[in-house]
Amino acid sequence: MxxxxxxxxxxxxxxxxxxxxxxxxxxxxxxxxxxxxxxxxxxxxxxxxxxxxxxxxxxxxxxxxxxxxxxxxxTVFSSSGTTGSTTSKHFVTDLSLYEASFTECFSQHYGPVTDYTVLALLPSYLERTGSSLIYMVDHFIAHSKKPESGFYLNDLEKLAKTLKKLDEKGEKTLLIGVSFALLDLVEKYEFQLKNTLVMETGGMKGRRKEMVREELHELLQKGFGVNQIHSEYGMTELLSQGYSNGDGIFTTPxxxxxxxxxxxxxxxxxxxxxxxxxxxxxxxxxxxxxxxxxxxxxxxxxxxxxxxxxxxxxxxxxxxxxxxx
Structure with a gap:
C-alpha cells in the first residue's frame, strides 16, 4: 500500500x-x-x-x-503537574501534523472552526508554558477570524457579557474551558444559551474537589441553560482528539x-x-x-x-x- x-x-x-x-x-x-x-x-x-x-x-x-x-x-509540549512531580514531554518535529490533525478532528465532528466565535476559559493552562491545548485553541481563535474570539483569563465579567451578546445575536459560539473555571463562571452569572456549544476539557487542577462527569455536567447544564455539555479527549502525548456531544461517549477520527x-x-x-x-x-x-x-x-x-x-x-x-x- x-x-x-x-x-x-x-x-x-x-x-x-x-x-x-x-x-x-x-x-x-x-x-x-x-x-x-x-x-x-x-x-x-x-x-x-x-x-x-x-x-x-x-x-x-x-x-x-x-x-x-x-x-x-x-517544540516540546509538556503536561501540567504538581510541584516537584515529573511532567510528560512530547517532542514534536513537525507542527503541521498537529495542526492538520486537530483542524480535521474538529471539522469532522462539528464543522469548520471558521463557523464559530471561539471563547477560551483556560486559566490553568495559560499560567504555564508548553500546553498543547493552548496551541490548539490559539490556532482555532486565529482562524475563526471573529473579533470577539480570544482567551479570557480571569475576566469573567467580560466573558459573560460577550457570551450573552453573541448568543442573543444567534452567532455560533464555542466556549471551551477547564472544568473549575466553567463552574466559577456559572456561579457568578446566569445564562440561557441557545446558540453556544459549551465544551469542558476536564480536570479541577487542584482548584476544586474532583467530581464525576454526571455531577459536573448537571451543574454546567443548569448554569448555562443548555441541554448538553460537550467534552474533548486529548492529552500532551497525543496529537489527535476525541470529542463527546455530552453523553460521555467519545468518537475518534x-x-x-x-x-x-x-x-x-x-x-x-x-x-x-x-x-x-x-x-x-x-x-x-x-x-x-x-x-x-x-x-x-x-x-x-x-x-x-x-x-x-x-x-x-x-x-x-x-x-x-x-x-x-
Missing part, C-alpha cells in the same frame, strides 16, 4: 495497513519503543496484525525522549483507534463493552510513538465510540513489571 497522509485515511482497512507501516517505522527508528518491544521479546517481523502491536506505557514520555524522527524538534486492555494483564485485551485500560493508536504521532497505553479506564463500544470511566496509577497495573527501561 502506498503511504498516504494520516488525515486522508477513511476506511478501516486503510487504517490497519497504515498502523502496521507506522509500527515498522517506529520499531526501526524509535530507540525507546524498540527497547520496550525487546523487553517483551517482540520482533518487528512477527507483527502481522494491528492487534499484535504492543502499546508503550504513557509514563515513558516522562522518562525518555520519545522520537521516531531525526528532524529538528520544533479515522486515523485514531481505541483498544481496551485487561487491568489484570496489560498485554491482553478485553471484549467489546468491558471495562479496562485505554490503549490509543494515534497515527498523527508518526514522529513520536503512535501506540500508547494510557492511565485511563474505559470501555470500547461499537465502531469508533468509547467511554472514559476514570483513571488509575501505573502502580495499579498488574503484569507491567517488564515495562521499565
Amino acid at each position: 502506498q503511504n498516504i497522509p494520516f488525515y486522508e485515511i477513511t476506511t478501516v482497512d486503510a487504517f490497519k495497513q497504515a498502523a502496521l507501516q507506522v509500527f515498522r517505522k517506529q520499531y526501526s527508528t524509535n530507540d525507546t519503543y524498540r527497547k520496550f518491544c525487546g523487553l517483551l521479546s517482540i520482533k518487528k517481523e512477527e507483527i502481522r496484525l494491528v492487534e499484535q502491536i504492543p502499546f508503550m506505557p504513557i509514563s515513558f514520555f516522562k522518562e525518555h525522549e520519545v522520537l521516531s524522527s531525526s528532524q529538528p524538534v520544533q 479515522p486515523w485514531m483507534d481505541i483498544q481496551i486492555r485487561d487491568t489484570e494483564d496489560a498485554l491482553s485485551s478485553v471484549a467489546l463493552g468491558k471495562t479496562g485500560g485505554i490503549n490509543v493508536i494515534d497515527l498523527a504521532n508518526v514522529n513520536s510513538c503512535a501506540f500508547i497505553a494510557t492511565q485511563d479506564l474505559g470501555r470500547k463500544l461499537d465502531g469508533n465510540r468509547f467511554e472514559v470511566l476514570g483513571r488509575f496509577d501505573t502502580s495499579d497495573i498488574r503484569g507491567c513489571n517488564l515495562m521499565v527501561l
Whole structure:
C-alpha cells in the first residue's frame, strides 16, 4: 500500500495497513519503543496484525525522549503537574501534523472552526508554558477570524457579557474551558444559551474537589441553560482528539483507534463493552510513538465510540513489571 497522509485515511482497512507501516517505522527508528518491544521479546517481523502491536506505557514520555524522527524538534509540549512531580514531554518535529490533525478532528465532528466565535476559559493552562491545548485553541481563535474570539483569563465579567451578546445575536459560539473555571463562571452569572456549544476539557487542577462527569455536567447544564455539555479527549502525548456531544461517549477520527486492555494483564485485551485500560493508536504521532497505553479506564463500544470511566496509577497495573527501561 502506498503511504498516504494520516488525515486522508477513511476506511478501516486503510487504517490497519497504515498502523502496521507506522509500527515498522517506529520499531526501526524509535530507540525507546524498540527497547520496550525487546523487553517483551517482540520482533518487528512477527507483527502481522494491528492487534499484535504492543502499546508503550504513557509514563515513558516522562522518562525518555520519545522520537521516531531525526528532524529538528520544533517544540516540546509538556503536561501540567504538581510541584516537584515529573511532567510528560512530547517532542514534536513537525507542527503541521498537529495542526492538520486537530483542524480535521474538529471539522469532522462539528464543522469548520471558521463557523464559530471561539471563547477560551483556560486559566490553568495559560499560567504555564508548553500546553498543547493552548496551541490548539490559539490556532482555532486565529482562524475563526471573529473579533470577539480570544482567551479570557480571569475576566469573567467580560466573558459573560460577550457570551450573552453573541448568543442573543444567534452567532455560533464555542466556549471551551477547564472544568473549575466553567463552574466559577456559572456561579457568578446566569445564562440561557441557545446558540453556544459549551465544551469542558476536564480536570479541577487542584482548584476544586474532583467530581464525576454526571455531577459536573448537571451543574454546567443548569448554569448555562443548555441541554448538553460537550467534552474533548486529548492529552500532551497525543496529537489527535476525541470529542463527546455530552453523553460521555467519545468518537475518534479515522486515523485514531481505541483498544481496551485487561487491568489484570496489560498485554491482553478485553471484549467489546468491558471495562479496562485505554490503549490509543494515534497515527498523527508518526514522529513520536503512535501506540500508547494510557492511565485511563474505559470501555470500547461499537465502531469508533468509547467511554472514559476514570483513571488509575501505573502502580495499579498488574503484569507491567517488564515495562521499565
